[in-house]
Amino acid sequence: MALGPSSEKVKIKDGSASGSYLIPFALVTSLFFLWGLANSLNGSLIKQFQIALDLSRFQAGIVDFAFYLGYFFMALPAGYVMRKFGYKKGILFGLILYAAGAFLFYPAASARVYGFFLFALFMIASGIAFLETAANLYVTVLGDPETSEWRLNFSQSFNGISLILGPIIGALFIFSQTEYTPEMLAAMPAAEVEAIRVQEALSVQGPYLAIGSIVAFVALIFAVVKMPEVGAEEEKSAGKISITHLFRHKHLVYGIIAQFANVGAQSVLWGYFVDFKLDFSRETHWVLAEGWMKIISSVSGLDASSLSNTQIAGFHASFALVLFMLGRFVGTSLMTRMPAQRVLTIYSVAAVAFVAIAGLAGGLVAVICLSMTYFCQSIMFPTIFALATKNLGVEAKMASSLIIMSIVGGAVLPLVAGLLFPSGAAMALLVPFVCFAYVVFFAIKGYKAD
Numbered sequence: 001m002a003l004g005p006s007s008e009k010v011k012i013k014d015g016s017a018s019g020s021y022l023i024p025f026a027l028v029t030s031l032f033f034l035w036g037l038a039n040s041l042n043g044s045l046i047k048q049f050q051i052a053l054d055l056s057r058f059q060a061g062i063v064d065f066a067f068y069l070g071y072f073f074m075a076l077p078a079g080y081v082m083r084k085f086g087y088k089k090g091i092l093f094g095l096i097l098y099a100a101g102a103f104l105f106y107p108a109a110s111a112r113v114y115g116f117f118l119f120a121l122f123m124i125a126s127g128i129a130f131l132e133t134a135a136n137l138y139v140t141v142l143g144d145p146e147t148s149e150w151r152l153n154f155s156q157s158f159n160g161i162s163l164i165l166g167p168i169i170g171a172l173f174i175f176s177q178t179e180y181t182p183e184m185l186a187a188m189p190a191a192e193v194e195a196i197r198v199q200e201a202l203s204v205q206g207p208y209l210a211i212g213s214i215v216a217f218v219a220l221i222f223a224v225v226k227m228p229e230v231g232a233e234e235e236k237s238a239g240k241i242s243i244t245h246l247f248r249h250k251h252l253v254y255g256i257i258a259q260f261a262n263v264g265a266q267s268v269l270w271g272y273f274v275d276f277k278l279d280f281s282r283e284t285h286w287v288l289a290e291g292w293m294k295i296i297s298s299v300s301g302l303d304a305s306s307l308s309n310t311q312i313a314g315f316h317a318s319f320a321l322v323l324f325m326l327g328r329f330v331g332t333s334l335m336t337r338m339p340a341q342r343v344l345t346i347y348s349v350a351a352v353a354f355v356a357i358a359g360l361a362g363g364l365v366a367v368i369c370l371s372m373t374y375f376c377q378s379i380m381f382p383t384i385f386a387l388a389t390k391n392l393g394v395e396a397k398m399a400s401s402l403i404i405m406s407i408v409g410g411a412v413l414p415l416v417a418g419l420l421f422p423s424g425a426a427m428a429l430l431v432p433f434v435c436f437a438y439v440v441f442f443a444i445k446g447y448k449a450d
Contacts, residue, residue, distance in 0.1 A: 021142040024227050028142075029155040031091065031135045034098070034215055035128040036159035040166025040270070042067055043317060044174050045117075045204070047274045047310065051180050052200035053114050057275060058418040064267045066118040068411035070125025071132075071404055076243075078133035079401030087134050088227040094130025095219035097123055102212030109205045112198065129404055136385050137400040149340035149386040153332040156382040157325065164321040168296055171307075171314035174203045179308030243398060252399050254446030255388020258439050260406040262380045264413030265351075265435035269373060271414050272421075272428065273320065277313035279425040280358075280366040285312055289319040289371070320371040327378030335379075344383045344443040351376035351436040359426040359433070366425075373432070380439060387447040409435075 046060045053060075082090040101123030108116035139155045140148035176199070185193050247253055269276075293315035297304040307315075327347070334343045351373050358369035385403055389396045413435065417428040 021228060023225070025139065025142050025151075025155075027222065027225060027227075028091075028135045028138050029158055030218065031131050032155050032159035033162040034218065035131055036162035037165055037211060038098070038102075038124050038128060039067075040163040040321060041169065041207070042121075042166075042267075043271050043273055044167060044170025044314065045121075046271050047314075048170070048174050048200060048204065049114070049117070051185075052197050052203075053112065053117075054197065055114070057272075057421055058415070059114075061271065061414045061418040062118065063121060064271045064414045065411040067121045067125045068263070068267065068408050070122045070127075071129045072408035072411065074126040074129035075133055075401045075404035075407070076398075078130040078404070079398045081130070082134055083397050086227075087138050088222065090130050090134040091227075092219060092222055094127045094134065095215055095222065097127030097130065099127070099212045099215040099219065101125075101127060102208045102215060105208035105212075106205050109201045109203075112201045129407075132407075133397075133400050133404045136382070136404075137389065137396055140386055140389065141396075145390075148390070149383055150332060150335045152382040152386045153328060153335060153340075153379055156379075157328040157332060159328075161325055163324055164318055167314045167318035167321060169207050171311045171318065172296075172302065173207050175308070175311050175314055176200060176203070179310050243402070246392075246395060246399055246402065249392065249395075249399070251390070251447055252388050252392065252402070254442050255384055256402055256406045258384050258442035258446065259381070259388070259403050260409035261435035261438045262377070262384060262409070263407045264409030265432035266377055266381075267410035267414045268417040268428065268431050269370060269377075270317075272417065273317045273370065274310065274313040275421075276370055276425055276428075277316050277367055278309060280362055281364040282309050284364050286316060286319075286364060286368055286371070289316040292319040292322065316367065316371070320374040323371055324374040324378045327375035330375075331379035331383075340383050341387060341443055341447045343379060344387075344447075345440065347376045347379055348436055348439040348443050351380075352433065352440060355429055355433045355436060359429040362426065373436075376436075384439070384442065387442075 042063055046057075046063050049055050049060045049063065050057065078090055078094070081093060101120045104120035104123065105117070108120050135155070136152060139152050143151055180196060180200075185196070188196075290312075293307070293312065294304050296302075296315065296318070297307075331343050331347065354369040354373045354376065358366035358373075361369070385400075388403055389399050392399050413431050417431045420427040420430065
């Protein structure tokens with residue numbers, strides 16, 4: 001078994017020593033926008049498939065399982081591709097997979113076969129696994145290592161912008177203005193129910209065709225733009241890197257677990273947010289979210305007074321993502337004044353508190369608290385990633401793959417929450433509560449590099 005590179009071969013040349021990387025940095029930052037859009041649409045799909053495909057909450061939650069399974073299976077191959085062929089080819093391959101998966105939504109909707117949808121989602125996630133493995137690490141090496149956490153949080157801020165769009169797309173173009181409950185459908189003639197389910201399934205075709213076209217266009221841009229390969233020479237001289245040897249870095253191991261917990265908590269809260277809103281406060285709405293809904297409705301020409309409770313819940317989810325974006329910008333600003341791990345500690349402790357209050361209080365208070373957890377989660381992924389891969393040099397690409405693999409928490413933990421839902425929405429919140437508690441540990445102690 002290979003023992004990995006010797007310590008003198010681990011260091012790579014600072015990105016700041018290799019010239020200006022403004023254009024590559026800007027292009028790679030655009031990728032954060034693209035995968036945020038796919039992630040934020042999953043919550044709409046989970047709700048939509050319950051009607052379109054006649055699924056239970058648990059069955060619909062397999063959307064997240066299939067999506068994040070793509071990360072698990074493709075993260076290591078992405079690391080190997082990057083190490084052998086470079087960042088650019090890894091990014092191009094990811095964009096091609098992403099676009100192909102988005103285009104597959106069209107025939108999947110026509111066929112109305114759940115397995116077909118899950119395969120398309122798996123392909124999208126596989127592409128994003130390449131993009132995240134490459135882009136998250138690439139941003140950290142394009143400049144001074146001391147400011148890598150700040151750069152990654154800045155780039156991830158554009159991910160926050162796109163995340164807002166997912167629930168809006170769901171509310172405007174996917175969700176029907178007529179809210180169908182299982183009881184309503186059970187009282188209708190079978191032919192009418194079938195027609196409704198067909199229409200609900202077809203509603204996803206337009207949004208995903210548009211997304212696939214945008215991703216394909218971005219792939220063309222990357223194909224013609226030259227991208228620098230920071231650290232390529234050092235990697236060649238370092239020799240073979242053993243995956244198992246990476247586990248000698250305790251901060252990396254703790255970071256992998258923290259990312260598993262963070263993404264799992266995020267998937268539970270984001271994937272089931274509409275369900276949480278309807279369970280905790282179906283008829284009563286948060287005034288700030290209603291204001292956001294009216295702004296979007298006036299811009300789109302939609303009559304806000306005619307929206308169903310499900311559509312209103314979708315706008316609540318969108319407003320929560322506004323808070324997520326705000327939290328990312330605030331956190332990035334704070335990191336210019338204090339260490340990244342201290343900001344992560346503040347945010348993660350607040351997340352634990354908000355989830356606890358939501359579970360105990362219920363009602364509209366729970367909806368507001370769960371929305372505030374989005375603010376707290378905003379800096380978690382990039383900060384955990386940057387701290388866990390810090391000072392790993394040429395080992396960082398493979399370490400990046402392991403952290404992206406840990407995103408499989410988003411596949412596993414929503415299923416656990418789905419099993420707890422029959423006992424009440426508050427019980428399902430135990431999952432993100434435990435997850436955020438572990439992130440607190442990582443922020444206080446686990447981040448410390450060997």
